[in-house]
Amino acid sequence: MDAAGPYLAVTYARTKIQFFEFKKDDGDVTVLASFDPPRLGKMESVGLAYHPTRQRYYLISDTQLYTGTPGGTWTRIGEVGRTRGYNESQPMVYVGDDSQGNARFAVFALGPKENMKPYEFSFSLFTVDPTDRRITMVSGEEYVELSDQSKGSAGGAPSFRWGGNVTFDGTKLTLFAVPKRLDASGNYYYWESPSSKSQTYEVRIDCKYSGLSNTETKNRITVQFWSSTDRVNSIYKNGISDCSSDAVFRISSPYNITRVVVKTDGRDAFFIDDLRILRNGDQVRRYSNDEGRAGWCISKDKTDNTRTWKGKANKCQERTRFPL
Incomplete structure (x- = not known):
């Protein structure tokens, strides 16, 4: 009933x-x-x-x-x-x-x-x-x-x-x-349940890196938003062709987001030079190549970082986690 x-x-x-x-x-x-x-x-x-x-x-x-x-x-x-x-x-x-x-x-x-x-x-x-x-x-x-x-x-x-x-x-x-x-x-x-109003979460990805070419991708890039063990939402873009500005993925959710996952559906590698996570407009976490680390390669082809991206990108993975 x-x-x-x-x-x-x-x-x-x-x-x-x-x-x-x-x-x-x-x-x-x-x-x-x-x-x-x-x-x-x-x-x-x-x-x-x-x-x-x-x-x-x-x-x-x-x-x-x-x-x-x-x-x-x-x-x-x-x-x-x-x-x-x-x-x-x-x-x-x-x-x-x-x-x-x-x-x-x-x-x-x-x-x-x-x-x-x-x-x-x-x-x-x-x-x-x-x-x-x-x-x-x-x-x-x-x-x-x-x-x-x-x-x-x-x-x-x-x-x-x-x-x-x-x-x-x-x-x-x-x-x-x-x-x-x-x-x-x-x-x-x-x-x-705890009374809560939705918060805005935003992931901004910079794929431009000086001296590297083909950092964009024709494949679908999906950003998953997770709260502990639960996937709250997923936002995707069918290809990212312009690295002159950030690719933005945004959701509103009453749940406390604890990590995001970036994944691809193909073998056309996508390079992440800088990834920022914002909550209600305030940056809560940043992952950056400027910090002296290699960038991130998102691809189903594990050899995509062995050629022109060698030494500039971590190992290529279909999905990569970014905790808050």
Whole structure:
């Protein structure tokens, strides 16, 4: 069971998803048409989220993601990595668009199951492209322990099956859930993410080096932005032909970026003389050939630094990491 706006989605007999509409003015409840998705096994969970700009709903049933309207037609987009934990409900929330217009969603599950503890929840982040054709996992499962007022009470471990949800107010996520049996005080379990606003991260690459030729590239150069073990975003350019000015890769993200990775898809070597990383306009790290070190060769051809670039570039690699 999950809700978004005036709509509630509930799994029914593990074969269908039934929708209900709650009317704010008079409190009436309308039973809408159900949805019978093609199944790869018994259906155990459902999540529902709304994208305000695209003005459409997104529905997750176990691992399958759909877009459409409650009570109307649903179109399958693809498969999302599975979240572990109790499968009866897996709340899904829309958490904004990235810099390329991909919609970001978070889907949640509660323990105990598999490697999860009774009072842990897991969440995964994924994006859906503007055409609703491609799903990209941004991060795998992360595990967080719930805070509560009565951990270990007779009510047992919390589950979305018994009650609860996840909300997002634009800056932070709030999760609450209840155990199967409430005690007299009505204690519940909750979690809040740190409230944070997006920061602008920028990578500026100078590929000009006096005395070296062909430092530009025809291949695609991608800059990945990472937060710890999670890839937050990727920005690419299909070739960099002008080294007279910096190549700039920019994102906005609420996550703390800890490193960037520069990679290529071909064998036309790209030379990095200077790389600067900025956060909100302030430089936080610089890698420069001016510091007495060799430049960086980005290429799938490991011999590209053995000719005219010999002694001027480090070993050629398909990808190179630059920690903040």
